[in-house]
Structures are given as C-alpha cells and as structure tokens.
Amino acid sequence: MPELPEVEIVRQSLNKKIKGKIIKKVIVKNRNLRLKVPINFARLLKNKKVLKVDRFSKYLILFLQNDNFCLIHLGMSGTIHLVNYKKKDPITNMSFYNSPILPKKHNHIEFYFKDFKIIYNDPRRFGFFEIFMNSDLLKKRLNIYGPEPFNSQFNLKYIISYFKNKEKNIKNFLLDQNFVSGIGNIYASEILYLCKIKPDKKAKKLNKYQIKKILDNSKKVFLNAIKQGGSTIRDFKNISGKSGGFQKSFNVYQRANLNCKRYYCSGIIKKKIICKRSTFFCNSCQK
Numbered sequence: 001m002p003e004l005p006e007v008e009i010v011r012q013s014l015n016k017k018i019k020g021k022i023i024k025k026v027i028v029k030n031r032n033l034r035l036k037v038p039i040n041f042a043r044l045l046k047n048k049k050v051l052k053v054d055r056f057s058k059y060l061i062l063f064l065q066n067d068n069f070c071l072i073h074l075g076m077s078g079t080i081h082l083v084n085y086k087k088k089d090p091i092t093n094m095s096f097y098n099s100p101i102l103p104k105k106h107n108h109i110e111f112y113f114k115d116f117k118i119i120y121n122d123p124r125r126f127g128f129f130e131i132f133m134n135s136d137l138l139k140k141r142l143n144i145y146g147p148e149p150f151n152s153q154f155n156l157k158y159i160i161s162y163f164k165n166k167e168k169n170i171k172n173f174l175l176d177q178n179f180v181s182g183i184g185n186i187y188a189s190e191i192l193y194l195c196k197i198k199p200d201k202k203a204k205k206l207n208k209y210q211i212k213k214i215l216d217n218s219k220k221v222f223l224n225a226i227k228q229g230g231s232t233i234r235d236f237k238n239i240s241g242k243s244g245g246f247q248k249s250f251n252v253y254q255r256a257n258l259n260c261k262r263y264y265c266s267g268i269i270k271k272k273i274i275c276k277r278s279t280f281f282c283n284s285c286q287k
Contacts, residue, residue: 002074004148004182005225007058010080014060014118015053017082021113022049030108034075035128037109044131045070045111056142057181068131069138075126081119145181149218154180159211163203170206170214171199171274183218186253187225189280191217193252198286199279200272224249252280260285 002010026042038044051063062070074080109129111118120127132138147153162179173179174188183191192199195213197206206214228249251261256271260282267284 002058003184003187004055004058005187005222007055007060007074007182008226010074011053011055011060014080017116018050018062018111018113018118019052020050022047024112024114026112027110028108029110030125032125033108033122033128034073034126035130037129038131041109041129041131044068057145057148057177058184059142061138067134069135071130071132071138071141072120073128075122075124075128077124078120078122078127081121082116083119084116086115145177146179148181149183149215149222154215154218156208156212156215159215160208163206163211166203168203169200169274170197170203171279173203174214174218175275175277180218182222185277185279186250187221189253190251191221193281193286194221196286199274199281201287252282255280 023045024047026045028037028042031037031039045064048064048066048068051065054061054063058073060072060074062072064070106121106123107119108122108125109120111120120129130141132141147158163173166173168176170192171188174183174191175185189199191214194217195210197210197214252269255269258269260267260269262282262285265282265285267282267286269280270283272279272281
C-alpha cells in the first residue's frame with residue numbers, strides 16, 4: 001500500500017495536471033469499490049472546477065468549487081492514469097504501482113477534462129471515493145485520525161501522553177493511524193532503525209530521549225523519501241516517468257540476513273512478523 005510519501009508524489013503529479021481545470025463529465029463503470037461509489041457521484045462532480053489537489057495522510061483530496069470535496073484512497077492496488085487525447089503514447093501513470101498494461105476491466109472511474117481524461121484503475125478494488133458538500137463534513141471525517149508527523153500537534157508532549165502505561169509495542173503504535181497518520185510498514189521499520197529501537201519494544205518503556213528520536217526521525221525519513229520521489233515498489237513512477245529512489249536508501253526494509261549498514265555494528269538484519277506485517281530490524285544496534 002502506498003504510504004504518505006508516495007501519495008504525496010501522486011498529489012504533486014495530479015495537481016500539476018488538473019488544478020484549475022473543469023471536470024466535463026464523470027463515468028462510473030463500477031461502483032463496487034471498498035466503499036460503494038455514491039450513486040450521485042458523477043452528477044455532483046460534473047462541470048466542477050478543481051481548485052487544487054491536497055493530501056491528508058494517505059488520502060488525496062480534490063478541492064472543488066462551491067466548497068465541495070472529493071476524498072480518494074488508492075487502497076492496495078489503485079492507480080491513476082492520465083490519457084492525453086493528442087499524443088501517440090497517451091497513457092501516463094501517476095501512481096504508486098506502474099501498470100505497463102491497463103486492463104480495461106479494472107478501469108472503474110473516468111474523469112473527463114477538455115484535452116485529457118483521468119482513469120482510476122484498481123484490480124483489487126480496495127480504494128474508494130467519497131464526496132463532501134462542505135469543509136465541516138470533511139473535517140469531521142478526517143478527525144478520527146491522528147496528526148501527521150509534519151503536524152505541530154505531533155510533539156513530545158502528545159507522544160509521551162499517548163504512550164503512558166500502554167502495553168502495545170512501538171511498531172504497533174507507528175502503524176496505528178489513530179495515533180499518527182501516514183506511516184506504513186516500510187517507513188515504520190526505517191524510522192525505528194534510525195532511532196535504534198527494536199520494533200517489539202513496549203511503548204511505555206521508552207524514555208524521553210527515545211521518544212524525541214521517534215519524533216525527529218519520522219519527519220526526517222518522510223522528507224527524504226519525498227525528496228527522492230518515494231519508494232519504488234513494483235515499478236512506481238511519477239508523472240515524468242521517473243522511478244522513486246528512496247528504496248536505494250533502505251537501511252533495513254527487505255534487507256533480511258544482510259549486514260547492518262552502520263560501520264561500527266556487526267549485527268544482521270532480521271525479519272520478524274509483528275502486527276501481522278513483515279518487520280525488519282538490526283539484531284544488534286536496535287535495543
């Protein structure tokens with residue numbers, strides 16, 4: 001599943017193409033996504049101007065005229081493709097997973113603009129779309145989630161208070177979107193490596209220094225990932241056709257049985273199932 005950095009790359013790509021453009025029409029070919037596409041979805045979006053494409057956590061948000069919003073989650077396999085009517089090779093992928101072939105049976109929603117259309121393709125159908133008729137309804141929908149690592153509310157006081165007397169391990173907390181939004185399996189492993197914290201360590205046993213490291217490294221890892229274009233898993237490419245580069249910087253993720261990258265550490269990267277997810281860590285320098 002794309003995590004915050006990858007969704008941010010999609011947002012940047014999509015915003016460049018559709019900001020200020022008018023949606024001429026929408027065709028819903030299959031309403032049966034993770035959440036059923038609203039029956040009036042096409043009618044509500046028709047002739048609406050896209051003011052900008054924003055993001056919260058792993059969600060894309062289309063800001064539309066008249067204080068309307070379209071919330072998009074790509075799920076596990078959702079991709080967004082731009083089809084330019086005037087080019088010989090018209091399809092440009094703007095999403096986390098690159099699909100060399102675009103099976104039409106998985107094209108569930110199409111957004112038509114003047115010179116191009118946007119296709120939402122999703123083989124597993126875990127993505128979804130929601131419409132909100134004003135900003136208050138959108139805020140209410142997103143208030144169930146915790147702050148992003150970039151948000152000022154994600155601070156030392158907040159984390160210490162949240163961890164107090166909790167039995168859950170730190171990896172579990174980092175994946176809990178009610179605690180902090182946007183961190184997924186890849187980046188949780190990378191953050192904890194930089195913090196030198198074992199992923200199965202109970203949160204209540206962390207000291208103030210370790211919590212500060214989590215706070216700082218969450219931002220650091222995300223900023224580096226966005227700067228490098230996200231992590232290429234299954235040929236992720238941005239709108240310019242460039243692959244993400246952060247996977248070249250992985251310290252632990254998918255590096256099981258390899259040596260720790262720290263020059264002073266003789267440890268080996270181990271793989272363990274935590275929170276039903278593959279988790280990677282150094283068996284020596286992470287305590």
